[in-house]
Amino acid sequence: MQIKTIISGSGHYLPENIVKNEDFFQHAFMDESGKKLEKPAQEVAAKLEEITGIRERRYLSPGLNTSDMGYFAAARALQDAQLDPEKLDYIIFAHNFGDVSARYLQSDMVPALAARVKHKLGIKNPNCIAYDLPFGCPGWVQGVIQADYYIRSGDAEHVLVIGAETLSRVIDPHDRDAMIFSDGAGATLHSALKSEGDVGLLSHKTRTDTVTETALLYMAPSHNPSYPENRIFVKMNGRKLYEYAVTTVPGVVKEALYKAGITLSEVKKVLIHQANEKMDEAILKRLFRLYGLREIPEGLMPMSIQYFGNNSVATIPILYDRIIHQQMEGQELSSGDVVVFASVGAGMHINAIVYRMP
Incomplete structure (x- = not known):
């Protein structure tokens, strides 16, 4: 065992x-x-x-x-x-x-x-x-x-x-x-x-890029020059971050799937960090293209950003909990289903987990 x-x-x-x-x-x-x-x-x-x-x-x-x-x-x-x-x-x-x-x-x-x-x-x-x-x-x-x-x-x-x-x-x-x-x-x-079963957390992959990526998310003063100088705020280079995520996240997910011995067709849900709806859609499309696929199953990637915005580390566990407790219409997970958790953010860090529901 x-x-x-x-x-x-x-x-x-x-x-x-x-x-x-x-x-x-x-x-x-x-x-x-x-x-x-x-x-x-x-x-x-x-x-x-x-x-x-x-x-x-x-x-x-x-x-x-x-x-x-x-x-x-x-x-x-x-x-x-x-x-x-x-x-x-x-x-x-x-x-x-x-x-x-x-x-x-x-x-x-x-x-x-x-x-x-x-x-x-x-x-x-x-x-x-x-x-x-x-x-x-x-x-x-x-x-x-x-x-x-x-x-x-x-x-x-x-x-x-x-x-x-x-x-x-x-x-x-x-x-x-x-x-x-x-x-x-x-x-x-x-x-x-x-x-002895193939259940629970099957594999994971993490990646950190810092040579040219550390400044994609950072802290800096207000855009308003009249704002008090003793405050700094979270800032981001949105376009560069988008390009980095779309280019890099799919490969990390594919590597995690390979380590788990799971094919993309076996995945029931992809729960990805709710950062940007179009960016997440582009990441999923790029992932499917890595497998030579273009047809993405409907409902594969649930989204909650429309109503809750981007609350950073909380987006994926909130999304998972709402699905598990049937709080998202048309979304559910059952025993044996394979779920991919994936995120990208300041660092820059990317990680992915392949998980089979017990």
Whole structure:
């Protein structure tokens, strides 16, 4: 009998505050030189929706923070699995900015957000190790990969992986890219299963490119030269990032499938980081072309970016949890189905997992 890593529970949290595209119509958007865009904000928002698919996003209320969302998602995942929190061996919290309170607007990562979640869960077990994982948008996927290593080595039986981010507090109100980002949290519980079957996490692949790619996502002052200089915001080179992702992600997914001994035709769902609808569609098309295929099955790649925006590390676990709990019309997963999880983000990092539903 071999030890396999399966997802035994999942949960997510989305803020109640819905911000629609029309809420940006009064914004004064500027370019990198500080010059106001000639196009009106309404036209800018319409173009962004055409490219990314985003119609609305969620922003966290002032009284809550990233660790709170992580806790809410984690508690739901544990309840879903009906697991006593004291039995957790690890808590891995993927994020990039820590807690950024609405009052201070400064990253707070001491103590680690994973430790804060462990505290909120009331876990007394000192052998439950809680740590954070800053890995760009692919952080949750990388956390799952680490959980698999712990479980298959016999070091752990249950690992909780959380992905949460409050991007609404690190975006430049004068940068049109601010409309892309949002807030949210997702969590999955990964457990050991003794089985001879081809089940659970079958393979994974991670790649990091830094020679010319590190500046595709970065932190910088506001586009507005009159904005206080003591603030920096998340920025991106959208076109270069798009080109990098479309060129590189398909090969990483193909390599993960090859390692698992799985053909593309066997894949039931591709759950990819919800960064840009057109970019994700282009990635999927490029992946199929690598196999000499052009016909993509309908419903293969579910999308949630239209309503939730890009909440970084949280996009994939939120998407997975909503499908598992039948909250997405026409989307479902059953025992034996093969799922690909894939992400790309700051670093630049790319990773992919091939998983068979138990």
